[in-house]
Amino acid sequence: MPDDPFSLTPTGGIGVGFHDIPAERYHSDPCERPSLSHSIAVKIVSESPWHAWSAHPRLGGQRHSDPTDVMIEGTAMHALLLGKGLERVAVIDAENFKTSAAQEEKRAALARGEAPLVYPKFKRLEAQAERIAERIRELGYDLSAGRNEVAMVWESEGVLCRAMVDHWNAAEGLVVDLKKVASANPYDLERAFVDYGDDVQDAAYREGTETLVPELAGRVRVVFLAFEPKSGIVVPVQCGGSMAELGQMRWHRGTSIWKRCVEANRWPAYYAKSQTEPIRLEAPNYAYTRETEGRHDVWI
Numbered sequence: 001m002p003d004d005p006f007s008l009t010p011t012g013g014i015g016v017g018f019h020d021i022p023a024e025r026y027h028s029d030p031c032e033r034p035s036l037s038h039s040i041a042v043k044i045v046s047e048s049p050w051h052a053w054s055a056h057p058r059l060g061g062q063r064h065s066d067p068t069d070v071m072i073e074g075t076a077m078h079a080l081l082l083g084k085g086l087e088r089v090a091v092i093d094a095e096n097f098k099t100s101a102a103q104e105e106k107r108a109a110l111a112r113g114e115a116p117l118v119y120p121k122f123k124r125l126e127a128q129a130e131r132i133a134e135r136i137r138e139l140g141y142d143l144s145a146g147r148n149e150v151a152m153v154w155e156s157e158g159v160l161c162r163a164m165v166d167h168w169n170a171a172e173g174l175v176v177d178l179k180k181v182a183s184a185n186p187y188d189l190e191r192a193f194v195d196y197g198d199d200v201q202d203a204a205y206r207e208g209t210e211t212l213v214p215e216l217a218g219r220v221r222v223v224f225l226a227f228e229p230k231s232g233i234v235v236p237v238q239c240g241g242s243m244a245e246l247g248q249m250r251w252h253r254g255t256s257i258w259k260r261c262v263e264a265n266r267w268p269a270y271y272a273k274s275q276t277e278p279i280r281l282e283a284p285n286y287a288y289t290r291e292t293e294g295r296h297d298v299w300i
Contacts, residue, residue: 017212018168019151023085024113026151026164027057034058034262035153035160038204041254042197049261050269059267066110073125074180075115077229080129081136081178082148082166090114091122131232136225139236141176143167154211159255159262163201163208173216175205177224184226184235193239198224199247200254202239207251 013032014021021030029035034056043052054060067075079085090109094102096118109116117125136143146169153162167176181192193199202222210217224237239247261267270279 014151014153016153016155018147019153020147021151023088023149023164026162029056029058029162031153031160031162033160035162036255036258037162038197038201038251041204041251041258042200044254044257045200045250046197048269049257049267052258053261053267067115072115072117073121073229076117076122076125077129077180078166078178080126081133082143084148088114089122090116092116092118094118095120125229128229128232132227132229132234135227135232135234139225139234141223141225141236143176145169146171146174152208152212154208156207156211156255157259159259161204161208161255163204165205165209168209170213173209173213173220175209175220175222177201177205177222179224179226179237180229181226182228184228184233186235186237189226189235189237190243193237193243194246197250199239199243200251201247202244203247203251206244 014030015032029037040052040056043055075085076089079089090105090112092102092105092109094105097103097106102118106116133143146167148167149164150168151162151164152168153160155161165175166178168174169176179198181189183189202224205222206220209220222238225234226237227234
């Protein structure tokens, strides 16, 4: 069984290794210098370095809007399933947020960094979580066998990287990520994985754990448990060969661009500030082919 280089890090900047810190501290980037997460890497490769800079808590992302209802419910569901982080959920004794008193409690909870839910909504989520947790156990995943909400920090070719995994079992070399989805249909998941950067997440988690526990190199399993809250359906998913390769390419491209941007302190967007000429757009191949081949005339 490999060693579990795990540390409790209550104060100060965190260094390379596994750490037990609150989620809100992790998301503020508590590393010794600004670090790269998979979500920021996805911003780089899917949008632009400027978007990544704007979203990063240590760079341009100092002002945050309130979480959406979907985000609040996701926070509560993760806490219920992992048995960790329920202190971040504020259950408000009201039927809804229509009254001024309930709205005031909601504002106060948000100001404290908590996820506010009215009591009936929390009870519905609790029932859904119980059903999903039972299905997870039936599938053979024991979320009590390792550590939950584990932060890890590692170096990747001169880039300081960080991640927070939902579940880490060092004895089995297993990373489990809980993923709330609208549809757990595998056909829908394929596109969602690319659109939301889950392939990049897979690559980052694999690199982080194998860097910190070298004896697990090539043997780490990253399993996404995609679940539909209302139906209770849970589908375990792993990245296949081409999806894993795509994720690795996008992750490495993200780390490479991040490194150059940090070193130059330059974060370009779609359109360089020094550029004065308009960007020329060409027709996408599918649209051009459809028009030139007359496929739009089939009903005439």
